Amino acid sequence: MTQLPLRAQLASALGRSAATLSKMTGRGDGSVIGGRVGLLLEPDLLRKLARDRKLALVSATNGKTTTTRLITSALLELGDVATNALGANMPAGHVSALSQNKSAPYGVLEVDEKYLPEVLDTTGAGVVCLMNLSRDQMDRAAEIWLLAQKWRRALSGKPTHVIANCDDPLVTWGASTAAKVTWVSGGQRWKEDSWCCPECGGPLDRKDADWACKECTFHRPEPQWAIDDEVAVDPRGQRWQLDIQLPGLANRSNAVMALAVAEAFGVPVERALPRLRQVTSVAGRYTTVERDGRHARLLLAKNPAGWLEAFDVADPQLPIILSVNANGPDGRDTSWLWDVDYRILRGRPVFVTGERRLDLALRLEVADVPFMLCGSFTEALAMQPPGRVDVIANYTAFQQIRTEFGRAV
Numbered sequence: 001m002t003q004l005p006l007r008a009q010l011a012s013a014l015g016r017s018a019a020t021l022s023k024m025t026g027r028g029d030g031s032v033i034g035g036r037v038g039l040l041l042e043p044d045l046l047r048k049l050a051r052d053r054k055l056a057l058v059s060a061t062n063g064k065t066t067t068t069r070l071i072t073s074a075l076l077e078l079g080d081v082a083t084n085a086l087g088a089n090m091p092a093g094h095v096s097a098l099s100q101n102k103s104a105p106y107g108v109l110e111v112d113e114k115y116l117p118e119v120l121d122t123t124g125a126g127v128v129c130l131m132n133l134s135r136d137q138m139d140r141a142a143e144i145w146l147l148a149q150k151w152r153r154a155l156s157g158k159p160t161h162v163i164a165n166c167d168d169p170l171v172t173w174g175a176s177t178a179a180k181v182t183w184v185s186g187g188q189r190w191k192e193d194s195w196c197c198p199e200c201g202g203p204l205d206r207k208d209a210d211w212a213c214k215e216c217t218f219h220r221p222e223p224q225w226a227i228d229d230e231v232a233v234d235p236r237g238q239r240w241q242l243d244i245q246l247p248g249l250a251n252r253s254n255a256v257m258a259l260a261v262a263e264a265f266g267v268p269v270e271r272a273l274p275r276l277r278q279v280t281s282v283a284g285r286y287t288t289v290e291r292d293g294r295h296a297r298l299l300l301a302k303n304p305a306g307w308l309e310a311f312d313v314a315d316p317q318l319p320i321i322l323s324v325n326a327n328g329p330d331g332r333d334t335s336w337l338w339d340v341d342y343r344i345l346r347g348r349p350v351f352v353t354g355e356r357r358l359d360l361a362l363r364l365e366v367a368d369v370p371f372m373l374c375g376s377f378t379e380a381l382a383m384q385p386p387g388r389v390d391v392i393a394n395y396t397a398f399q400q401i402r403t404e405f406g407r408a409v
Helices: 006-024 033-041 045-050 064-075 091-100 113-123 144-155 169-175 249-264 269-276 304-313 335-339 357-366 377-382 395-404
Strands: 054-059 081-083 106-110 127-130 161-165 180-185 204-207 210-213 225-228 231-233 239-241 288-291 294-300 320-323 350-353 387-393
Touching: 006 033, 006 045, 006 091, 033 045, 033 091, 045 091, 045 113, 054 064, 054 113, 054 249, 064 081, 064 106, 064 249, 064 269, 081 091, 091 106, 091 113, 113 144, 127 169, 127 249, 144 169, 161 169, 161 249, 180 249, 225 249, 231 249, 249 269, 249 304, 294 304, 294 395, 320 377, 320 395, 335 357, 350 357, 350 377, 377 395, 387 395
Parallel strands: 054 106, 054 127, 081 106, 127 161, 161 180, 180 225, 294 387, 320 350, 320 387
Antiparallel strands: 204 210, 225 231, 231 239, 288 294
């Protein structure tokens, strides 16, 4: 790789020092502060750190962190990979990730949906992976149609190779201006944000995975990759048993997206898939933690689509703890709780905690789901008999629980 200019070297080094100090003092994992320090000293540091690297950017409303981890695992077949493994998905986090592994020839960066155009323009990434768009952090996030429109503009005229989920009409529309697109049938269980055509505003005719506008020519492209329950189907029609350790249909979809990205980098399925199978947890997601004989599996759900996938993974035979906050990273508007169908929880012991537990309690009351209100996660866990329990929490509630158990990953 080309040597960084002196100013960029100094900015990168000081950023790494700030990150290390943050971790040593227990202030955080350093994945943001290091990048902020570096950018303060050299505003163009991200561009300079990205130069000469082969980069993949991963963006979506749900599944970014997991898919980034899976792609990173696959690309380790080729050499060192720089990545923002802990989910710091804005430019400061990208700077920190690339600075921490400044000699890695490859990089896989999770990117916030809103920041994708800026990061693509700055880094010149050769591959972009786009998976889904749905409502999220409704008090401060842009309308998702506007995000898809920004993606279209950002990809137009660039030589970027896009790997995109063609089952999501908004993602398809956002990706369709790219010079090269590999379409993946990754599924879309949450359809409530995509009943209208993003091209003309007309109604979409949706039949299983297929969809088409009733008033214009916009329709689902023919996929090159597909998921068929436990099997990935590649562009040559060959079927691959996934056998990944991460649970649920959403993660099998994430794995197929990762295989398509890996192939775009020249890593064939037979070399990438064994590495995907080694991934058991992603930044605490799906980790099981233990306290006093109680084994709690941690599931993250940040929005209606995420809760739908979490319910798919949760064991209906187990008690379940639900924890909801409404801090800045969560979005302060909890009205999205009314879009989640909690009736699936009927018949199992439900325990509710978190800073906005009363909001969730009201929602469960209306859904006729019996529950026990708890003052803290510790109290909720202590109420469980020895054995297994599932935990679903939104972002900051999830991080608080991880902190209680030493940030299990």
